[in-house]
Amino acid sequence: MSPSIDRGTTATPTGIGVSPLAGAERRDAGDSAFILEFGTTIERSLLDRVSALDAHVRRLAADGALPGLIETVPTFRSLALLFDPLLTTPAHLLTTLAEPARNEGSTEPGDGPATWVLPVLYGGDHGPDLDALATEAALPDDELVRRHLDTPLVVYMLGFLPGFAFLGDTPSELHLPRLSEPRTRVPAGSVAIAMQLTGIYPWDSPGGWHILGNCPVPLFNGKLAPPVLFQAGDIVGFRNVDIHEYEALAEVSRQGKFDRQTLVQKTDVAH
Amino acid sequence: MSSSLTIVRAGLLSTLQDRGRFGLRHLGIPWSGCLVPCWQQLANRLVRNAPDACVIECWEGGLQLKVEDYPVRIAIASHTSVVASIESADQKISLKPMRSYTAHPGDTIALSSTGNMRQAIMAIAGMSVESQLGSASTYAKASLGGLNGNVLNNGNKIVFDYKPDGPDLTCTDPLSAAYQQKVIRLVMGPQETLFSEEGLHNLLSEEYVLRSDADRMGVRLAGPSVFHRSDDAKNIVSDAIVPGSIQVPGNGQPIILLSDAHTAGGYPKVATVISIDLPLPGLLRAGTRFRFRAISLDDAIRATRQQHGLVQETLKNMKPVISDSLSTQTLLANNLIDGVTDGTS
Numbered sequence: 001m002s003p004s005i006d007r008g009t010t011a012t013p014t015g016i017g018v019s020p021l022a023g024a025e026r027r028d029a030g031d032s033a034f035i036l037e038f039g040t041t042i043e044r045s046l047l048d049r050v051s052a053l054d055a056h057v058r059r060l061a062a063d064g065a066l067p068g069l070i071e072t073v074p075t076f077r078s079l080a081l082l083f084d085p086l087l088t089t090p091a092h093l094l095t096t097l098a099e100p101a102r103n104e105g106s107t108e109p110g111d112g113p114a115t116w117v118l119p120v121l122y123g124g125d126h127g128p129d130l131d132a133l134a135t136e137a138a139l140p141d142d143e144l145v146r147r148h149l150d151t152p153l154v155v156y157m158l159g160f161l162p163g164f165a166f167l168g169d170t171p172s173e174l175h176l177p178r179l180s181e182p183r184t185r186v187p188a189g190s191v192a193i194a195m196q197l198t199g200i201y202p203w204d205s206p207g208g209w210h211i212l213g214n215c216p217v218p219l220f221n222g223k224l225a226p227p228v229l230f231q232a233g234d235i236v237g238f239r240n241v242d243i244h245e246y247e248a249l250a251e252v253s254r255q256g257k258f259d260r261q262t263l264v265q266k267t268d269v270a271h
Numbered sequence: 272m273s274s275s276l277t278i279v280r281a282g283l284l285s286t287l288q289d290r291g292r293f294g295l296r297h298l299g300i301p302w303s304g305c306l307v308p309c310w311q312q313l314a315n316r317l318v319r320n321a322p323d324a325c326v327i328e329c330w331e332g333g334l335q336l337k338v339e340d341y342p343v344r345i346a347i348a349s350h351t352s353v354v355a356s357i358e359s360a361d362q363k364i365s366l367k368p369m370r371s372y373t374a375h376p377g378d379t380i381a382l383s384s385t386g387n388m389r390q391a392i393m394a395i396a397g398m399s400v401e402s403q404l405g406s407a408s409t410y411a412k413a414s415l416g417g418l419n420g421n422v423l424n425n426g427n428k429i430v431f432d433y434k435p436d437g438p439d440l441t442c443t444d445p446l447s448a449a450y451q452q453k454v455i456r457l458v459m460g461p462q463e464t465l466f467s468e469e470g471l472h473n474l475l476s477e478e479y480v481l482r483s484d485a486d487r488m489g490v491r492l493a494g495p496s497v498f499h500r501s502d503d504a505k506n507i508v509s510d511a512i513v514p515g516s517i518q519v520p521g522n523g524q525p526i527i528l529l530s531d532a533h534t535a536g537g538y539p540k541v542a543t544v545i546s547i548d549l550p551l552p553g554l555l556r557a558g559t560r561f562r563f564r565a566i567s568l569d570d571a572i573r574a575t576r577q578q579h580g581l582v583q584e585t586l587k588n589m590k591p592v593i594s595d596s597l598s599t600q601t602l603l604a605n606n607l608i609d610g611v612t613d614g615t616s
Contacts, residue, residue, distance in 0.1 A: 027461035030543030031571035033513040035461045042508055073296045073511045075535050080511030082296070085546065085572045086579055158299040159509060159535035162413040166509070203412070222403060222415045228298040 020056040021098050023049065026090065029080065034090045037078040042168065042196065046077045047156055051233045053079050057097060065096055074232045075157050076166070115152075115235040115265040118200070118215045120191050121246040122148075126214035129192075133210055137173050145240060147171045148212060153198055155234045163202040163220040163228040167236050170198050182208035189214045191238070202228075216241075216250035217258050229260060237265070274341035276395065278427040279379065282333030284486070285423040287416065289325040292406035296534045302514065303408035303416065304530050306390065306487065307550040309445055309582045310348035314394035316586050317346035317371040317440045325400045325407040327393040327423065330486075332384035334393070334423075338374045341433035344396035345380060346371040346440075350450065350554075352386025370441035370592055371396075388450070388554040389485065397432035410531060439592040445581050446550065453561045455548045457517065458571050462507060462539035470498030470523065474541060475565055479525070483557035487531035490552040496523025497541055509535045515544040527552045545571040547578040 024036040036053060039046045054074045060066050068088030073080040083093060122145045123130040134144045153167035160166075170193050178194045183206060186192065190201045192209035199209055202219040221227055230236065241249070252258045278285075288311070291304025305311040305328055312322040327334070332354065347355055347368045355366040359378045366372055368391070374380050385391040400407040400418070407416050414420030418427050463471065479494035497519045499505045505521040512518070516528045518538040527544055529552075542565065544552070555561075566574075 028458050028543070028568055029461050029511070029513050029540070030458050030515045031545045031568065031575050032515075033511075033543070035511055037461070037510075040508055071294050071296055073534055075510050076508050078510055080296075080513065082513060085575045089572060090568070157509065157535065158297065160299065160533060162299045162410075164299055220413065222413060222420065225404060226295070226298060227300070227404060227413075227415075231297065 019098055019100055020049075020053045021094070024053065024079075026094070027078075028090070031085045033080055033082045035078050035080045039077045042076045042156065044154065044169075047154065047233070050074045050077065050079050054232075057081065060096060066093060069093060075159070113154075113233040113235055114230075115237070116229060116263050117237045117239050117265050118191075118263060119217065119241040119245065119249055120213040120215050120238045121241055121243060122213035124243075126246075127191075127212045129210035130212050133174065133176070133193075133212065136176065139173070144174065145212075148174065148193075148198070149238050149240055152235050152237045155230045155232050155236060156197070157232050158228060158230065160199075161201065161203050161205055165200055165219075165230050165236070167198040167200070169196040172196075176210060178208040179210065182206055186211065187214065189216060189219070191215055214246075216246050217253050217260070217263065221260075224260075229263065273430060274343070274433050275339050275428045275430050276343060276380075277337045277339060278423050278425060278429065279335040279337050280333055281423040281425050281427070282329055282331065282335075282382070284330040285334050286328050286409035286411075286487075287325050287400055287418065287423065288328045288408045289400075289402075289406055290323040290408075291530065292404055292408055292410065292415065295404060296511075299534050300404075300413060300415070301410065301532060301534055302530050303406065303410045303487070305392065305408075306530055306553045307348070307392065307446070309550075309578075309585075310392045311394075312582065313369065313442055313445075313585060314346045314348035314392045316589060317348075317369070317442060318344045318394045318396035319434070319436060319440075320394055320396060320398070322586065324394070325398060327395070327429075329382050329385060329391050329393060330389055332382055332391070334382040336380045336429070338376050338378045338380065340376055342373050342375045342435065343431060343433065344371050344373050344439070346394050347382060347391055348394070348444070349391030350386050350388040351444075351447075352388070353382070353391050354384040354386060355382045355391075356380075367441075369444050371439040373439065387556060389556065390554055395429065395431050397434050399430055399432060412531070437591070440589040441592050442585050442589045445578070445585050449548075449551060450555070452548075452551065454564050455551055455561055456545045456564050456566050456571065456574070457515075457542040457548075458545060458568050459542045459565050460540075461510065461543075463541050465500050465504035465507070465539040466519070466541050467498045467500050470496065470500075470519075471541070473497055474525070474563055476562070478560045478562055481552060481555055481557050481559045481561075485553060485557070487529055487553075489526050489528040489532050492525045492527065492552075494524070497525055498523055499539065504539060506537050507539050509537045510540070512536050512540070513543065515546065515549050516540045517542045517544065529553055545574060547575050 027035040070082045134141045156166045186207035192211045194209040288305045291302035349368040357374045409417030473495040477495040479492040482491040
């Protein structure tokens with residue numbers, strides 16, 4: 001198997017001299033993977049620790065210090081390491097990983113999490129659950145939309161479907177359990193909420209989240225590398241578009257001419 | 272010389288698969304790839320391809336290919352009960368698994384039934400498939416790999432480079448002992464603590480039956496419930512899934528997840544099937560009964576390395592086929608004779 005850890009490093013600083021493994025519990029996942037678990041809940045603090053460890057692992061892998069490691073999978077509360085058992089073992093990998101983090105300053109500027117702003121048409125046929133949600137939250141529709149727009153979200157993880165992003169945290173007044181009866185088809189592009197999370201469906205899929213609106217631009221493109229817009233740790237905001245802009249963006253996307261770089265918010269303004 | 276095979280009939284589910292698409296699980300993209308990696312390597316070696324080259328993975332059978340302009344060498348890796356043939360205008364020969372054959376323009380290659388197992392693999396010498404994101408493996412859910420992101424369909428063409436080198440080859444099947452194996456080995460975890468003592472006892476001492484709903488994502492089992500510790504323990508905050516993860520939804524009936532499964536999920540995973548036993552649940556017929564046995568991680572890694580040694584040994588010990596029906600055509604194709612006529616022309 002070919003080691004393929006070469007995605008850009010996300011610069012989440014860990015304390016110099018502190019083992020990024022501190023507080024992680026090892027859980028076996030067969031003879032070719034193990035999981036380092038930091039907790040069992042969805043919290044920003046856990047995400048930060050997972051991201052820090054993932055960055056540490058990827059730096060070591062890029063330096064050739066982890067032969068046999070195939071790839072890592074960050075989740076809300078853990079990091080999975082998948083390896084080739086012909087080449088290494090969990091004990092061997094952990095010995096290397098346990099050494100205190102060094103060279104934290106070597107991360108290139110610009111490697112940090114990206115900020116994306118996605119166009120969304122809220123409500124109507126594209127957001128069939130908006131009215132019911134507004135009633136539930138005792139807010140007018142446009143106020144609910146404003147609160148969803150005003151809260152930049154972090155990408156906790158990707159999974160469930162290829163490119164499906166779990167974003168959080170949605171403002172607390174919009175926290176709701178999943179639908180008791182999942183839909184058999186949620187259209188691609190749907191922006192939906194459940195619990196403290198917002199999700200965006202890159203594909204038509206069954207789904208049990210409340211649909212607020214729809215994003216007309218493609219979130220997955222297998223002809224591009226990487227095929228997915230986001231990675232864990234990125235920041236995502238939304239921009240309210242009307243039906244005309246929605247249709248125009250959808251048309252450009254259908255023609256395969258949409259440039260996803262237009263969704264990146266430039267972050268070089270801060271001093 | 273570049274030539275092609277036409278898929279006359281694709282069968283129930285035939286996909287192009289290589290070793291897999293690595294490095295993208297963090298984006299929710301599973302590995303895909305052959306479910307029986309040693310068959311893939313052997314079938315490729317039998318036709319003198321690189322061991323990790325792309326092959327056709329066929330479920331149940333019904334696959335039929337027509338040879339177009341040039342001869343083609345193929346090999347099927349499967350259980351001995353496979354039903355396959357090469358049919359030309361004047362004869363039909365039955366194919367044995369674990370050996371290569373040469374088919375000629377106009378011939379029809381059929382993999383009619385995968386026999387006592389649910390899958391078989393066909394390698395084609397010099398087959399060339401464009402890879403996408405590092406692999407030609409088909410993952411139709413995200414339109415990746417295969418032919419235009421899809422499973423094989425009637426009328427598709429498979430392109431290969433014709434190379435008439437050396438005699439046909441044959442080898443043994445390193446899985447032949449495994450089919451009789453009524454035990455699937457696993458390593459406990461990652462979430463075994465979320466199950467009750469009785470649930471774990473059931474898993475490790477009772478019989479389970481493979482159900483008919485099996486595909487490249489996973490295989491469902493039926494048997495005594497693997498009880499969760501409590502209702503709260505029936506769902507977890509999503510955690511990584513790996514090939515071999517045994518997830519247990521609320522109903523207590525385990526599901527063994529395979530190469531095309533989601534990369535993360537919210538059902539607790541009681542244990543993980545060790546990699547060398549992982550082909551079995553996808554191969555054995557629905558209704559097959561077996562037990563699980565928990566082994567230590569060290570023992571699992573040792574077993575994997577041992578099996579790897581056996582496969583390497585088999586790869587090294589390919590034997591040339593002593594042809595049982597020497598025809599002028601095969602001799603010519605194998606380049607063993609040159610310019611000899613059969614005396615009647």
